[in-house]
Amino acid sequence: IAAALADGSFRNPYAEDGYEYSYDRDNDEDDEDDEYDTLADILEPYRDTARKYLAQHNWMEGAKIHEAIVHACGQLRREGDDDDNDDAYGDDGEDDYVAEAGHSEAQRALQDWAELISNAPAGPDKHRLIERFVAVCASDAYDLGPQPWEHAFQTAVQTTLEAETALQCIDALKLKDRDPDKAGVLLHLLALSGDTDRFLRVGQNAIRHHPHLALPLANKLLDIGKRADAIKAAETALGRVRDAFDHFEYRDTREDLLRFL
Numbered sequence: 001i002a003a004a005l006a007d008g009s010f011r012n013p014y015a016e017d018g019y020e021y022s023y024d025r026d027n028d029e030d031d032e033d034d035e036y037d038t039l040a041d042i043l044e045p046y047r048d049t050a051r052k053y054l055a056q057h058n059w060m061e062g063a064k065i066h067e068a069i070v071h072a073c074g075q076l077r078r079e080g081d082d083d084d085n086d087d088a089y090g091d092d093g094e095d096d097y098v099a100e101a102g103h104s105e106a107q108r109a110l111q112d113w114a115e116l117i118s119n120a121p122a123g124p125d126k127h128r129l130i131e132r133f134v135a136v137c138a139s140d141a142y143d144l145g146p147q148p149w150e151h152a153f154q155t156a157v158q159t160t161l162e163a164e165t166a167l168q169c170i171d172a173l174k175l176k177d178r179d180p181d182k183a184g185v186l187l188h189l190l191a192l193s194g195d196t197d198r199f200l201r202v203g204q205n206a207i208r209h210h211p212h213l214a215l216p217l218a219n220k221l222l223d224i225g226k227r228a229d230a231i232k233a234a235e236t237a238l239g240r241v242r243d244a245f246d247h248f249e250y251r252d253t254r255e256d257l258l259r260f261l
Contacts, residue, residue, distance in 0.1 A: 001046055001065070002072040008042050012097035039076075039101040043069060043109075050112070059120040063129055066113035067136065073109065074142025076102030107148045114156035127165055130157065134169040137185060146210060150184030163192035177202050180209035187216050196224065204233070211237035212253040218260055234260050 046065050053062035077099050117133060120126045133156060137149050157166050166189050175182055177198065183206030190199040203217035214237030221230035238257045241250045 001043070001068045002075065004042055004046075005039070005072050005076060008037065008039070010039050010042075010098050010101065011037060013038055014097070039073070039098070039105055043073075043105060047112070050116075054116060054119070059116060059125050059129060062116050063113060063132070066109045066116060067132070069109035070106050070113065070136065070142070070144075073102040073106035074144065077106060078142055103142075103144070106142060107144055110144060110148055110152050111155065114152040117156040118158060122161070126162070130162060130165050131169045134166055135173065137182075138170070138173045138175055140181070146181045146184050147212075149182075150188065153185045153188050157189060157192065160192050160194065163189040167193060167195075178205050180206045183210060183213055187213060191216065191220070196220065207233060207237050208240070211241050211250060212256070214238075215253075215256050215260060218257075231261065 046069065050062045050065040053059075053065070079099070113133065117126070117129045120129055133152075137153070140149065153166070157163055170182075170186070170189075177186065183202050186202045187199060187206070190196075190202065199220055200217070203213060203220070207214040207217060214233050218230040218234045221227075221233060234257050238254065238261070241254045241257070
């Protein structure tokens, strides 16, 4: 998959006609050429293969394809970021499209991978699937962002036993509870596992960096009878959203916290 993307010449479907590329309208052969596929077009045959594996309940082979797309598209995104950093003039162009499409397709593959794990039956294969999922999350080599990983784990891991498996893998990799970018994933797993003390430690540290996590923290505090602490956590996060963060980006968080209060 990485080789196919490395050889690709990607078309920006959102660009104005004639932008970046010119076509020889007198040459009909060019119209039939697949040279200017979008990133999604090039990935579709691989996704079709993954769907066939899923229909056959071949979870491991399907997961390999989704993971490969995450790696290949994540690398495209990183290369685009590096190009932007090297460009003193900040020119926008096809490289920006490739980087943005790479990020979007990597996130899509991540969610597809999570859905595959959620559908896999309990057993050794599911343990291996979760173990690999945790390993890729731990490095987050392509900076996909905390919230895509949160959503992916919420989809992939849905039982106490699965959460305990994931937490064992996390602890084996020696991930720190104080890493705020992993806090959303940890809170989901800890809520399923029932480890309230660790949940509270992770949540209290995380809300300084990610205010949306104040909502599960406040709900947990309320559940265990710490109403005043729940209100304080929500009010603290709400103050940071109002004063320190872009209002549009945190609009939903602000509204959720206001409803909670």
